[in-house]
Amino acid sequence: METIESDVVIVGAGGAGLRAAIALAEADPGLRVSLLSKVYPMRSHTCAAEGGAAGVAGADDSMDLHFNDTVGGGDWLCDQDAVDFFINEAPKELTRLDHWGCPWSRDKDGRVSVRPFGGMKIKRTWYAADKTGFHLLHTLFQTSLQFESIRRFDEVFTTDLLVVDGKVQGCCAVEMRSGEMKQFLAPAVILCTGGGGRIFPFTTNGAIKTGDGMALAYRAGVPLKDMEFVQYHPTGLPATGILLTEGCRGEGGVLRNKDGYRYLQDYGMGPETPLGETVLKTMELGPRDRLSQAFWHEQQKGNTVPTKWGDCVLLDMTHLGEKKIHERLPFVQELAHAYASVDIVKEAVPIRPVVHYMMGGIHTDINAATPLPGLFAAGECACVSINGANRLGSNSLTELLVFGKRAAESAAEYVRSAAPKTDRAAADQQASAAEARVRALFERTEGAETMTAIRNAMTHTMETGAGIYRDEAMLTDTVNTLADLRSRRSGIALRDKSKVFNTEFTQLLELDNMLDVAQAVAVSALARKESRGSHQRLDYVERNDDTYLKHSMAHYQGEDAPRIDYLDVVITKSRPGVRDYSGAKS
Amino acid sequence: MSQRQITFEILRYDPETESEPRFQAYCVPCEEEWVVLDALNYIKDNLDGTLSYRWSCHMAVCGSCGMMINGEPMLSCKAFVRDFPNGGSIRVEPLTHFPIERDLVVVMDDFMDKLQAVKPYVIPKKKRTVEDGTYKQTPKQLHQYQQYSMCINCMLCYAACPQYALAPDFIGPAALALTHRYNLDSRDHGRPQRQEVVAAHEGVWECSFVGACSEVCPKDVDPAGAIQQMKIASTVDWYLEHLMPWRRK
Numbered sequence: 009m010e011t012i013e014s015d016v017v018i019v020g021a022g023g024a025g026l027r028a029a030i031a032l033a034e035a036d037p038g039l040r041v042s043l044l045s046k047v048y049p050m051r052s053h054t055c056a057a058e059g060g061a062a063g064v065a066g067a068d069d070s071m072d073l074h075f076n077d078t079v080g081g082g083d084w085l086c087d088q089d090a091v092d093f094f095i096n097e098a099p100k101e102l103t104r105l106d107h108w109g110c111p112w113s114r115d116k117d118g119r120v121s122v123r124p125f126g127g128m129k130i131k132r133t134w135y136a137a138d139k140t141g142f143h144l145l146h147t148l149f150q151t152s153l154q155f156e157s158i159r160r161f162d163e164v165f166t167t168d169l170l171v172v173d174g175k176v177q178g179c180c181a182v183e184m185r186s187g188e189m190k191q192f193l194a195p196a197v198i199l200c201t202g203g204g205g206r207i208f209p210f211t212t213n214g215a216i217k218t219g220d221g222m223a224l225a226y227r228a229g230v231p232l233k234d235m236e237f238v239q240y241h242p243t244g245l246p247a248t249g250i251l252l253t254e255g256c257r258g259e260g261g262v263l264r265n266k267d268g269y270r271y272l273q274d275y276g277m278g279p280e281t282p283l284g285e286t287v288l289k290t291m292e293l294g295p296r297d298r299l300s301q302a303f304w305h306e307q308q309k310g311n312t313v314p315t316k317w318g319d320c321v322l323l324d325m326t327h328l329g330e331k332k333i334h335e336r337l338p339f340v341q342e343l344a345h346a347y348a349s350v351d352i353v354k355e356a357v358p359i360r361p362v363v364h365y366m367m368g369g370i371h372t373d374i375n376a377a378t379p380l381p382g383l384f385a386a387g388e389c390a391c392v393s394i395n396g397a398n399r400l401g402s403n404s405l406t407e408l409l410v411f412g413k414r415a416a417e418s419a420a421e422y423v424r425s426a427a428p429k430t431d432r433a434a435a436d437q438q439a440s441a442a443e444a445r446v447r448a449l450f451e452r453t454e455g456a457e458t459m460t461a462i463r464n465a466m467t468h469t470m471e472t473g474a475g476i477y478r479d480e481a482m483l484t485d486t487v488n489t490l491a492d493l494r495s496r497r498s499g500i501a502l503r504d505k506s507k508v509f510n511t512e513f514t515q516l517l518e519l520d521n522m523l524d525v526a527q528a529v530a531v532s533a534l535a536r537k538e539s540r541g542s543h544q545r546l547d548y549v550e551r552n553d554d555t556y557l558k559h560s561m562a563h564y565q566g567e568d569a570p571r572i573d574y575l576d577v578v579i580t581k582s583r584p585g586v587r588d589y590s591g592a593k594s
Numbered sequence: 595m596s597q598r599q600i601t602f603e604i605l606r607y608d609p610e611t612e613s614e615p616r617f618q619a620y621c622v623p624c625e626e627e628w629v630v631l632d633a634l635n636y637i638k639d640n641l642d643g644t645l646s647y648r649w650s651c652h653m654a655v656c657g658s659c660g661m662m663i664n665g666e667p668m669l670s671c672k673a674f675v676r677d678f679p680n681g682g683s684i685r686v687e688p689l690t691h692f693p694i695e696r697d698l699v700v701v702m703d704d705f706m707d708k709l710q711a712v713k714p715y716v717i718p719k720k721k722r723t724v725e726d727g728t729y730k731q732t733p734k735q736l737h738q739y740q741q742y743s744m745c746i747n748c749m750l751c752y753a754a755c756p757q758y759a760l761a762p763d764f765i766g767p768a769a770l771a772l773t774h775r776y777n778l779d780s781r782d783h784g785r786p787q788r789q790e791v792v793a794a795h796e797g798v799w800e801c802s803f804v805g806a807c808s809e810v811c812p813k814d815v816d817p818a819g820a821i822q823q824m825k826i827a828s829t830v831d832w833y834l835e836h837l838m839p840w841r842r843k
């Protein structure tokens with residue numbers, strides 16, 4: 009087995025991984041960085057983000073205001089020290105992106121423009137038309153090309169972390185082109201593997217978002233934090249899950265039910281704002297969880313529009329006019345036209361809530377360090393937590409930058425100070441075991457189980473039991489189904505025996521990861537007997553700060569369901585209050 | 595629900611066991627709204643798990659899924675089955691002009707090397723610190739290069755380019771458009787450094803200006819336009835250097 013030695017291994021080359029790599033290269037060109045990714049970096053799902061990245065910019069804004077929006081939006085489950093750090097670093101990081109060439113949209117005088125975003129009281133979302141994530145990713149990728157210390161390994165699928173004597177020593181990964189297992193030795197590993205929305209059937213997440221890094225850390229003994237918090241985005245196209253950015257509503261788009269009525273006013277987000285005028289944090293600019301929940305209620309009342317792809321409501325932008333749509337929302341126009349055959353200048357588009365983002369993830373502290381020495385994590389796969397029970401739109405692109413950099417700094421410091429000697433023999437032994445395990449997947453004999461059936465059963469049970477609204481019975485059912493699916497997965501055989509770019513093989517590894525992550529979500533959701541942010545229980549409708557102002561921590565227990573315990577939330581200055589999104593007060 | 599049975603003839607090749615590519619036919623019940631990628635996913639999930647291809651976003655932005663569809667380079671996530679003639683079959687092959695790695699997956703090394711070769715990053719006049727704040731760049735200055743920053747690296751233009759087929763050293767449309775993008779960015783001062791690459795034999799002069807690249811580009815990047823503008827700029831450079839050396843900055 010080929011062995012590649014470096015000082016820091018980064019798994020994942022999306023926004024977080026690339027930012028970490030650049031930070032390492034800038035901090036110390038002598039550090040050897042290996043950057044692993046299962047797809048070419050520019051294919052990472054950061055490219056799909058449309059709306060923008062939040063950071064205090066204008067004179068009318070302040071760090072305190074961004075802090076309050078984030079903590080309130082997160083229903084007080086955010087760690088406030090982490091939020092403070094994040095808010096303060098945010099404008100600096102977005103400024104760096106400007107220096108690196110990000111084509112930020114501009115005001116007439118040449119300054120960077122900011123746009124309104126759901127749940128944010130002040131305009132502070134920097135954007136590059138409606139392709140912010142795309143530009144952010146390509147800017148970072150292209151910038152990274154100038155550093156010789158960054159060695160890229162593209163299309164390399166990480167299967168295991170190497171852990172010797174309670175310390176990370178690197179990881180193992182299969183090179184997809186050759187099918188060969190490679191051993192990457194390093195005293196520090198940063199996981200930047202993104203989210204896992206693919207555990208649900210309707211999602212804005214691309215095929216690669218299968219929670220791999222979460223599963224890697226979890227199996228290595230690092231708890232997964234706040235996994236029950238899954239964000240639905242209120243405006244996805246029903247057939248494909250393709251997202252129509254929140255920018256649609258930021259620019260003045262409105263939501264209507266089958267009677268053309270702007271129903272959000274019935275769910276505590278009114279009063280109705282005049283057409284074309286937006287009032288921040290009100291009506292269509294309320295937070296995502298509230299909007300998705302309002303959809304569910306409208307559906308129960310029979311007020312939704314039935315379509316071939318299920319019930320929908322209507323996103324109406326016709327009053328914005330062709331010019332504004334063309335200028336501000338060109339990508340939305342293109343997507344709606346291509347994938348829903350709707351011209352948004354002339355008609356409203358049918359949309360529905362779709363799974364979008366996982367607030368939970370690998371437990372890290374404010375330094376992006378996990379409890380496992382040498383292991384760091386950043387981006388959507390990590391949970392610091394600045395997002396609490398509900399992420400505010402446009403905070404996560406900024407989070408990739410702030411904590412990608414932070415993870416790099418922590419890893420560099422760890423490598424320099426601790427410089428733990430690699431126990432080569434023990435690491436070799438683990439790598440060989442990992443290789444043998446992977447080989448064994450090819451030897452399974454064909455039986456009754458198929459990958460497609462198990463995957464479909466998983467996504468179906470997540471949607472029905474752990475979706476927008478949950479209760480004890482539904483969740484118990486889902487937890488049982490997942491346990492059953494996990495026990496059956498070893499019966500899936502591979503028909504494709506080739507070593508070259510075998511995507512049946514990588515899909516099997518991904519399904520394994522998704523089943524573990526899905527179980528952590530469902531079991532954490534069952535244990536949290538309250539409603540908070542995106543986690544809404546029909547049987548416990550109130551938030552319960554006495555018992556649950558805490559992070560849930562899911563600990564891996566092999567074939568059994570995870571063990572859940574709790575960790576206190578860090579509160580520095582904002583005591584839990586009421587999340588108020590009615591326009592009456594603000 | 596209107597479904598259509600469509601036969602897909604798909605190029606298959608496994609270098610481990612096969613000496614040359616072959617075609618395999620699959621009959622797929624397609625929904626009206628489907629793109630070719632949906633049909634490939636249907637095949638992979640229900641008919642034949644051994645088919646390999648790249649995809650991720652399903653929204654024409656990650657650039658993974660470029661293929662030859664009925665002989666044309668296209669993104670399979672944007673190629674609607676309803677746009678192909680009724681009754682006919684649809685032929686799917688890997689992007690041409692690139693070596694085949696496996697089935698519909700091509701080897702991308704050459705493209706990645708070329709992207710890197712053109713120094714696609716801001717080379718500032720003077721290093722700027724965070725305290726200096728953001729650059730000023732007017733909407734007009736942004737507009738200068740914006741179009742050329744839209745490239746998703748899907749490589750369709752390389753598959754369409756007759757010159758790349760003949761002279762694989764040619765830097766090619768997307769990498770040249772990217773060069774132009776940075777040259778035109780008001781924050782950048784790296785044009786002289788990039789110029790060496792561009793003005794070289796494999797640079798802009800290799801292009802015979804057929805314009806096929808701009809026709810197939812799914813993002814309206816117009817690499818052909820970029821190359822044309824760079825040729826003019828290179829010519830001006832040459833005159834400045836050789837005929838009016840005193841005018842050279």
Ligand SMILES: Cc1cc2nc3c(=O)[nH]c(=O)nc-3n(C[C@H](O)[C@H](O)[C@H](O)COP(=O)(O)OP(=O)(O)OC[C@H]3O[C@@H](n4cnc5c(N)ncnc54)[C@H](O)[C@@H]3O)c2cc1C
Pocket residue numbers: 019020021022023024025044045046047048049052053054055056057058059060061062140141164165166167200201202203212213214216217220221251364365386387388389401402403404405406408
């Ligand atoms: C459609 C959409 C729109 C969005 N819009 C916004 C927005 O407007 N504003 C905002 O703030 N946020 C937005 N988000 C959220 C935000 O884009 C994501 O949270 C963020 O981009 C995730 O970045 P990341 O770097 O953590 O992961 P990703 O970009 O997903 O990258 C993950 C990386 O890990 C690698 N990887 C994964 N598993 C493995 C493995 N086993 N081995 C090797 N490599 C592996 C992948 O190859 C990839 O390089 C949006 C999300 C979606 C889906």
Ligand code: SF4
Pocket residue numbers: 744745746747748749750751752767768771807810811812813814815816817
């Ligand atoms: S220029 Fe157009 S066709 Fe060529 S790689 Fe870029 S997006 Fe694709």
Ligand code: FES
Pocket residue numbers: 648649650651652653654655656657658659660669670671672
């Ligand atoms: S799948 Fe991303 S461009 Fe087609």
